[in-house]
Structures are given as C-alpha cells and as structure tokens.
Amino acid sequence: MPENGIGAPVRRREDKRFLTGKGRYTDDINRPGQLYAYFLRSPVAHAKVTRVETAQAEAAPGVVAVFTGQDMAADNVGSLPCGWTVTDRHGEPHKAPPHYPLVRDKVRYVGDHVAMVVAESYAQARDAADLIEVDYDELPAVVDTKEAMSGTQIHDEAPSNLCFDWELGDKDAVEQAMSQAANVVELDLINNRLIPNAMEPRAAIGDYDSGTDSYTVYSTSQNPHLLRLILCAFVLNLPESRVRVIAPDVGGGFGSKIYAYAEETCCTWAAKKVGRPVKWTAERGEAFVSDAHGRDHVTNVKLAVDQEGKFLALKVDTTANVGAYLSSFSTCVPTYLYATLLAGQYATPAIYANVKAVFTSTAPVDAYRGAGRPEATYLIERVVEVAARQLGMDPAELRRKNFIKPDQFPYQTPVALTYDIGNYEASLDKALEMIDYKGFPARKAEAETRGKLRGIGLSAYIEACGIAPSAVVGALGAGVGLWESAQVRFNATGTVSVMTGAHSHGQGHETSFAQLVSEKLGIPYENVEIVHGDTGAIPMGMGTYGSRSLAVGGSAIVRACDKIVEKGRKIAAHLLEASVDDVEFKDGQFTVVGTDRSKSMGEVAFTAYVPHNYPEGVEPGLDETAFYDPLNFTYPAGVHIAEIEVDPDTGITQIVDWVAVDDFGRVLNPMIVEGQVHGGIAQGVGQALLENCVYDKESGQLVTGSYMDYTMPRADDLPSFRVGMTVTECTHNPLGVKGCGEAGAIAAPPALINAITDAIGEEIDMPATAEKVWRVCQARFAQAAE
C-alpha cells in the first residue's frame, strides 16, 4: 500500500484553504454587475392571495424588477417536481399538487414565496419588499401531523390533506402472529420535527450570457447535476447543454441542500429577465422557515414476542408530515427509506407497515441526515428496549437472541431488502466490552449515593446506503437513475485529474478519493487532483446523499481506474515488445510476467500523449469514464451505547459515556470516518435532547425560528465519544465499502432515550429536555411520597 493509500488516516488537503479563509463558498462569489434578490415571504400559514400590488416597490430606489407568480406563469415556468412517485395501497399515484417557485393564488406555509424583488443592493431589495401590498384571505392553519387529515384542505388535489396511504409487508401474517403471541408490546412514538441547519445558509447566483444564450448557476447544492436536470427539464424548460451549475465549497448539507428550491430557480429565471446576474443569500431566519425540514412522524408500533423472547411480528402505523408541498424526494423518505428498514438487525419473520403521508401548512419535509432510517431505527430500538423491560430480560441479550446470524446472509427481510452481509453480535460484544456493561450496576449504585439517576441505553441500528440499483428504485417510483460517474484523466506529465459526480460538502472527498486513485494506479497521492461540483467539468453525476459517495462514486472511480490500467497494459506491452496477456500491473508498474522488464504508469501515460512509438489500433490519450450502478444497497450496522446521569433536581441529562461500534465495511480514511461518526452522533443527540421544530397550532407561525428558540447542540452539551469498529466487507461493490455518513444520527436517538427512560423509569418523548425530564422526576417523587 502506498503511504497515503487505502486505510491511511491522511490529513485532509482541503483543510488548508478552509483554515486560512480561502474557502470559496457561494456567498463569497460575486459576478460583475450583479443584482441582489430578496424574497417577500408569506407572514401567514394558509391564505388565499387576492391581490399583490407591486407598483410602489418597483418605483423604490435601486429596484430593477419585482416579480410575482403571475410573471412566472406568463413565462410558462413550471412546478418544482417531486422526483419519486409513490403508489398507494389502492394502486393510485401519490397526490402531487403544483409547487410553483412563486405562489400563484394561495400561500401554504409561513415563509412561502410571494414575490421577488431585484435591486442594486440587498438592502434596497429588502426595503422595497416592505412596499409590496398583499391581501391575504386567511384560512385555518394545519400544523399537527396527527390531526392533519381532519384539518382544512390545503390543496384542491388532496382531499383530507392525504398525499398517500401506503403499505408494505404481509398484513395478514402480522395480525395472525399478533393474535397468538404470548406478549404484544405497544408504544406510541413521536419522531420530532427537525430543522437541518447546515451552518452555511443556502445561496444562489443566476448568471445569463445573452451572447451564448447560456446560464451559469452558482448554488449551495449537494448535487449540481440533479439541480440542472430539474431546472432545465421540469421548471424552466431550458436545454441542459446551455446550463452550467457550479456548487463550489458548500458548508454542510445533511440533506437540506439536495433539493431544487424556489430561490435558485427564481435567480436563474430572473437573470435573463433583467439581463444581469442575480444573487441571493439566505438569512438564517429564512433558512429556518424555508429549508426542507426533517422527520416529523407519529407512530404506533406493536411487537409480538413469544415466551422465550423471540420476535414474532412487527406492526407499524405511521403518519408522516410532508409539509405544504412535495420537496424533491420527500415521498421516498417515509416509505422506501423507512419501512424497508423495519427488520433492523433482527430476524422478525413478519412485518407490516402502513404509512399515511399528510400535507400541512408547514415548510416542506424531506430527507435529513439518515432520512427514514433514523425514524425506523428509533421505533425498533425503542420497542425492543421496552419489550426487554416488560419481559424482565437483559436488553443486550434480547437483542442478541433475535439478531440475524452471520450464517444467515444473504438475508431476505420481510420488507423487500436483501442484506448482503453483517456480523451484529461482533459489534454488540465489542460495544458491551468497551462500555464495561457488566460494571454498570456498580456505577449506577455509586451515582445514587450522589443523588443522580444513572441509565444505560443500547441501540443496534442498520442502515441502507448507496441508494440503488437504478432498475429497482425505478420500479419503486424513482424518477432518476441512481448510478454515479467518474472520469479519470492522466495528463501527459503523469498527474491525474479525477472528475467525480459525487459532491463534497464536508466529507473530505478531495483527500479520500485521491487516496483511492493513488492506490489503484500506483501513483503518488500528490499527483491526483479531485474535481467535483461543476457540471461544466464533470461528465455526469448524481451527487452526495444517503452515504453513497464512496460506495457508489468511489466504485465508479475504481471502474474508471480499471479501464485506465487495461489500456495502459496495451501500451506497455507494445513498449516492452510483449504480448498483452503477459503484462501485469502492480504498484504503478507494468511488468512482463516473470521478468524484470517493466514500464511505469508515468511512462505509459506520457507515451499515450506522445504516441511516437505506439500500438496499432489504440487511440492516443489516457482518459477514461465509467458509470457505476450498484447491485444492491449497502448495509452498515452497529451498536451504540449511551450512559447518562440525570439530576432529578434540575432534569439535566449529562452524557457520561458514549460508545459507538460500527461496521462500515472497508475503511478508506479512518480519521474522516470517525469524524463522520462524531458529527452524526451530535445530530442524533440534538434530536433526542435539544432540538424541536415547533409551529403554533393556531396561527401556524414557526415558533422555533432562530438560534434563540431552536436549540442547536453546543460543545458543552456533548461529551467526547469512544469509537470502535468491526468489519464485514460489502460483497457487491469493488471496494467492500458501505458508507458512514448517517450512522451516528440513526443510532444515537434511541440509545439516548433508552438510557434516559432507564434512568427515570418513565417513557418520555424526544426531545428529552431538562424541563420534561424534571417534570417526570417530580411526578415520581410526588407519587413516592403519597
């Protein structure tokens, strides 16, 4: 292995620019002559818009144009599409009401886009927006997920605010098992609504060149090619070949920057209208109201368990809030990324899920780190924990008893997926050992002497990453293919440019992908440059989400490298006057088998571009492109254990220890992988303890619309984490990798809530804020005193 090859904790090459203030984020970019956009947003949750008067705003200083939904309608601007059509229980497609970038007749959530002001300065655009007169004919807000179906209808197309009523699994088998089981454990759970809050607010610049009739769009996007596809094919009706989307450095995404939003659409469209570049940068308050939110499920779950603790059946009833409109992938999140994961790590023979997705007058809900999988894991790991308590079994042993065993792989679950490989006991054993599970009772007793309630909580999660194969997702309703592409290009002097369709917004691809190519081609790491985030430079791409970059994007790079080597062998064979079959490639050298005659990769690359002495019938150049379409999802899995202490006098939960043991398959850069685990856990802890998106039930106003009201995890809310790994290599991709980006966010919430409920002896919903925990403790004290 070269020093900086696969498995080495190489320090990141992107860090220098970030650490010296030389990163280049969208808001850092300014185009000559640019104007600024400000969006007038709806101040009410649900209303008919009866009049929009823009004349005064148009006359305000610095204002170049004011646009409304009618202007866009006149230009035949389309609706922002949802890229996944879910077919419901009755064979009907989901309800997909139009989602226009600027509203045409109705506003449907606080923050909905009413008008766009374009002016010489941002301040002028903002001031002028105050002069727009809008008459709202208010309608009742619909906020509550559970009650949405009986609320005022939001879209003409969706009676009872129902988007779809969908099911998966064998209902009869589940009901039969439930009726005969010795025990049925039931829980009602809320998976709290979250606001992703990448630290870089969304931003966009639309730039139109009338000379070439082409557009350049700068956008804070996790997948620039997909944004281009949606803008061109669905909304603005432009040829893709005339639109270049650049997603430069992007300051975190966590899902929220996957989608095509109204703002970049409007900036692109308006750039041609006004003939100058148009820039928009979200204020944080706008991010709160208009970024796609995450989670927001209300679920009833029942687990049937026999006398010995074997799981017999699982039944899940979920209402999922999709918000006011369907965001780009919102429908696949509570269905194919959720119910398909309900087996978890367990060999439960029968599973059935019914999911109703409902419209509400709130911001659209879509994928947020984990996307469906955290919701699935939360309910499984909560109900399993409660089952252990009710049956009086050790929660670790109950899990072990029901795990899918290593010799059962490939394992077909009752909910469509086939797990290729795993060893769940190995992760459990390692985690139990790391946390000293046996020593917990003594630690609990010691905590008691200090007046603290100590609890321990496990979470054995599984995730499906890589999101693929295209044919399968297509059959399930996806509107796109889910391959990835890579181009690997040698330059004549031996350096390599790698163009990847994956996008890095914190993941460190520029480093880890270079490690991969360095190892595959046997060339120095320093000679490999990774190019991403520009549709003008990269052949094609599907972007980064669902922990897919290495498993899918990395596999595409491997395939392109294989093609390079294949061609290189022909060139080397010619130079070495040997037959191609006799030339082998290893560690950057093409060697005639059994001899010491060889040519280096660099010599071969040079020959490819200076082909004076060259094999007949071989094209010059060394530049290969590959598309990789996975054969299956990948299935990272692991066990997290949280140990906490609750102070019953304050309700404050202190995390005293956290052990994470994950199986991500083969690990390319362990330093980066551990960082992903830390960040994921922090977001999971945020969901479980602190974060909650709240809309006022009456007015539909977003109550938690700033960092004063929405509690982000700060450094002093979190502990240091202890991370361990086990490895079973993925069987169906050339790297044996699985993906690591979402694991922490999936595993953490149930681990923490299991620990807290263990400590306080009562059920509690997320977020388990100090106030809620304190109330539970006080009630218990009061009870005990009676």
Place this chain on the structure above:
Amino acid sequence: MPSLSMTINGKQVTKDVDPNTLLVQFLRENLSLTGTHVGCDTSQCGACVVHVNGKSVKSCTMLAVQAEGSDVTTIEGLAQGDELHPMQAAFREHHGLQCGFCTPGMVMSAVDLLQNNPDPSETEIREWLEGNICRCTGYHNIVKAIQAAASEMRR
C-alpha cells in the same frame, strides 16, 4: 459616507462606508476578505469571529465604524506566510473541521481562549465554545485540536 480607517491583518486600510455597515460586511463586501463568515442573524453562531485589538469579537454584532482606529485580525491574517498558526495546524492535524464554514470563527475564538487561559481543561474549552456552533464535527475533534494547540503553544 464617513471615511473609516483601521489596521487589518497588519495593513492600514481607509475606506468610505455607509455608517450602518456591519464590521463583517465591511470585511466581506468592501475588502473581499471572505474568510469571515455569516451563519446567523441573531449573534449566536460565531462563524463571524475576528479579533479586534486582540480580543475575539462577533463581527456581525459590531458596526464597522465602531472599529475605527482598531487593530483587526481576521482568519486571513493568522498564518505567517505559508506557516500555519499552531491553532490552524492543530485543527488540520486533529480533523477539527469538515465543511469548514464554522472553522474561521472557531479558530479565532480558540486562539483568544488560549490568550486568556493557556492550559484549559476539556470543560473549560467546551464552555468557552458556547458561542460557536458547528453542525459537522460534534465538537470532539475541535476540543482535541484546541488541547493539542494549547500544549504546543506552551512549549
């Protein structure tokens, strides 16, 4: 428009600015020093932290004119030429950043911490960072980096 003078990263700067310009706008828009970021509108995220007369300040919370005559250091002024400041080097070594957006503010804030407290405990570091939000790292490696920089700088 009033004319405004200050020293930024060791260089004397004089510019005409609107009196309601925030220091962070002055840096980003008037001087193209885009290393200082804006992550919120309520003075809470700390992405905008710079040093004014040696002390960490949220530059979104201060008017540019309030910095008249001051000595301002931004993330662009921390390294000595090609040599990273020990805090920058420690963030790189210990993977204290992912997307890099919070990083300039984190680093500037952490440098100020060590000026006040050259040997902070983990708890003191975590408490000091209360005004800096990072969504990517879970803070684990940021804390580690600051500890490492502290021991490096004490040598």
